Structure formats: C-alpha cells, structure tokens
Amino acid sequence: MKTRLVVGAALLLTWASPAHAHRLDEYLQATTIAVTKDRVSLQVRLAPGVAVFPSVLANMDTNGDGLLSEGEQRTYVERVLRDLSLSIDGDRVTLRLIASKFASVAEMKEGRGDIMIDIDAVAPRGHGERYLSFENRHLRAISVYLVNALVSRDPDIRFTHQNRNYQQSNYQLEYVQTGAVAGSPRGLPMWLGAAALLLMVPLAELFRRRFVTRIPPFATRI
Numbered sequence: 001m002k003t004r005l006v007v008g009a010a011l012l013l014t015w016a017s018p019a020h021a022h023r024l025d026e027y028l029q030a031t032t033i034a035v036t037k038d039r040v041s042l043q044v045r046l047a048p049g050v051a052v053f054p055s056v057l058a059n060m061d062t063n064g065d066g067l068l069s070e071g072e073q074r075t076y077v078e079r080v081l082r083d084l085s086l087s088i089d090g091d092r093v094t095l096r097l098i099a100s101k102f103a104s105v106a107e108m109k110e111g112r113g114d115i116m117i118d119i120d121a122v123a124p125r126g127h128g129e130r131y132l133s134f135e136n137r138h139l140r141a142i143s144v145y146l147v148n149a150l151v152s153r154d155p156d157i158r159f160t161h162q163n164r165n166y167q168q169s170n171y172q173l174e175y176v177q178t179g180a181v182a183g184s185p186r187g188l189p190m191w192l193g194a195a196a197l198l199l200m201v202p203l204a205e206l207f208r209r210r211f212v213t214r215i216p217p218f219a220t221r222i
Contacts (some may be wrong), residue, residue, distance in 0.1 A: 005135060027143040029044065031134070039121065043117070050110065055139075079138075080117060088135045156178045157175055
C-alpha cells in the first residue's frame with residue numbers, strides 16, 4: 001500500500017542510530033536517493049555484521065590473502081553496480097560510479113566499518129507526473145535493505161508517494177516535476193524553443209531596417 005512520503009529530517013532517522021546499529025548476522029545495505037530535474041544521485045552504504053563478514057569478505061577478497069587491494073575493491077564495486085537497477089518513467093538508466101570508500105578489513109571484521117559508494121545517473125527529460133523505481137539484488141541471502149529519498153531542494157520537484165516491498169529491496173517513488181525543461185525557454189518544448197530563437201534573428205534584422213534606420217539622431221538644441 002502506498003504511503004505518504006515523510007519529509008524533512010525524519011527521512012534520515014531510519015539509520016541514524018549510534019554505531020550504525022543493526023543485527024550482527026545481516027549485511028545492511030542502506031541507500032539514499034536525491035532527485036533533480038536532470039539527474040539522480042545515490043549513496044549506498046554497505047555495513048556487514050560480524051557474523052556475516054567472512055561471507056562478505058570472500059566475495060571481495062578474490063585471492064584470499066585477507067586484504068583488499070585497489071583492484072579487488074574496484075571489482076567488488078562494479079559487482080554491486082551490476083546488482084542495482086534504476087528506472088525513470090519506465091526507462092532504465094545507466095548508473096555511473098562517482099566515488100567509493102572502504103573501511104579497513106580489521107574495522108569491518110569488528111563490525112565498526114562500512115563501504116560507501118556514490119553513484120549518479122542522467123534522468124531522461126520529462127515533466128508532470130514522474131515515476132522512479134529502484135532495485136537492489138546484491139547478496140540477497142544475507143542482506144537487509146533500507147531505502148529513502150531525500151526531499152528535493154528544487155521547488156519544481158514535489159514528491160507525492162513512495163512504496164517499498166517488505167525487504168525494501170524494491171522501492172518506488174512518485175513525484176511531480178514542473179517548470180521549464182532544461183535548455184529551452186520556459187514552458188516550451190525544446191524543439192519549439194529552438195525554432196523561436198531562429199526566427200527571432202531575421203525578424204530583428206527586418207525591424208532594424210524598417211524602423212530603426214528611419215529614426216533620425218537626436219537634434220542638438222542650440
């Protein structure tokens with residue numbers, strides 16, 4: 001059942017408890033989503049519990065030396081991205097890695113460290129009622145998921161409803177986008193705005209020839 005989107009700081013309280021509190025036998029994967037007119041930004045925090053960390057480490061440490069090289073970190077992040085999907089208005093968009101940061105193996109082994117992944121995607125042009133869908137399929141057997149959308153600072157974007165499945169591995173957000181489409185005059189489709197700009201040039205020249213050139217310079221009063 002769809003629920004009214006909670007606004008303000010309450011969105012962040014879901015996982016704001018001290019020490020990232022969660023069960024030791026679960027792999028917590030918490031995602032925040034920020035929406036603008038032309039872009040969607042995601043931050044994924046992966047926090048393995050102590051009991052499941054050996055299984056998580058086995059998926060990251062491909063050579064079994066107990067350490068995480070830059071190459072192993074990069075390979076694991078790429079795997080996480082393949083297990084995520086994002087669509088807007090029914091069209092799947094490409095996720096692009098912005099940055100990632102890994103805590104040390106010792107910190108994660110003790111349940112004190114996590115992995116942060118920053119991602120973004122270009123949103124297809126659109127306006128009016130819009131629909132965003134996000135899915136996380138990464139290591140489902142041992143994972144729990146959290147998803148929240150950050151209230152947009154853009155006054156032209158208004159969230160209306162959000163919906164999750166029980167596991168929060170699937171998330172849907174409905175929102176209304178008003179205002180001009182980027183790159184075109186306000187309220188006009190892009191092609192119509194471009195056509196209007198092209199027509200303005202010869203009309204301005206015609207106006208200059210027929211009217212401006214006939215106006216004499218100001219007379220100097222003697």
